[in-house]
Amino acid sequence: MALSSRIGAHVLPCGRHVEDLWDTMGSAPDAHVQGCPHCRTALASLAALAEATRAVYDDESLTPPPTLTSRIMAAVRADVRRTSRLPLAAGEHGPVDISEQAVAAVLRFAADSVDGVRARRCRLHRLEDGSVRVDLSISVRFSGGTSVATGDVVRDRVRAVATAHVGLEVAGIDVEVEDVWDDET
């Protein structure tokens, strides 16, 4: 133990540094090391450490309890309860509103349904007349296809869902291609 308390250099009684031994592991030991009991003992310890390290590295059995994800998500959801709300056209029982984030999720899902498109950010802006403008960013699969056409398809799909499924009056939809991906990523 006394050796390792010396800062920076761990010198064996034979004069060799333990760090140097570590660096030479994997290659054939030189003549000194082969004949030196100090070096050989230190090497055996380092080899034991290397093997234990590998076992720890490969150990997949140390996993979090299955409840951890739900614990984390409960904390996250508790943090979300401050979402802005979006009024819908008044129904027969008076005005209804719906979480902006819930609508954004539905619209992202609509954009996702277009082949080669992954929705990213979706923002809703309420205009004074009660209608809504949608800002949507997407990433598209790089395939040499025309992104202008893709944007049109996304816009149509999102508008249809926002109008028919959510009941919003949509003033406009801006689609921004923010990123591309290919089958490797």
Place this chain on the structure above:
Amino acid sequence: MTTATADGPGVGPASEPSAGRGLDDGTLVVRARDGDVNAFEVLVQRYQSQMYRLAVRMLGNRGDAEDVVQEVFLAAWRRLPEIREGAALPGWLYRTTTNHCLNVLRARRPRAELDLDLTRSRSPEGEPERAAETAEQVRALTVALQQLTPEQRAAWLLREVHDRSYAEIAGILGVSATAVRGRIARSRVELAEAMQPWR
């Protein structure tokens, strides 16, 4: 699963919920920043095991590690705007987990209980003698790790078990890469000594 979401970097295992399975970190981070809780849940499932393993070996205790991982992911949710790209997420998580663990250790009484079952490792099949020997070495290593200073332990674990670069570890611990190399070299010697004293 379509070919578009095959095994690329940052794309998770098939155990993830179908809603976000196979999406890259970048897309999930942007969605989560936008308030999409389900996208965030996919990221939690993708990275919680790595952070949990780091925390358990830092703290020597599963219950404390669970608390740290929960705090880290809640902090990640709140600070998503700072995490600009999906590629930055793992680094952010490693940094925050390490620092949370160091804070817990600073606040802790010296010598907290070490979970005894952490000293066991799963034995590889076959070669029972060899497996027993490896298990004994892992046990010794687990105990010896707790004898290092927390900063040494963090550096060693991040490098040897979590494959982080010297530069990244230096950034996490707020020291130079040279200091990190020295700290890891010193840790190796101390760990090797504790495993099988050579004097």
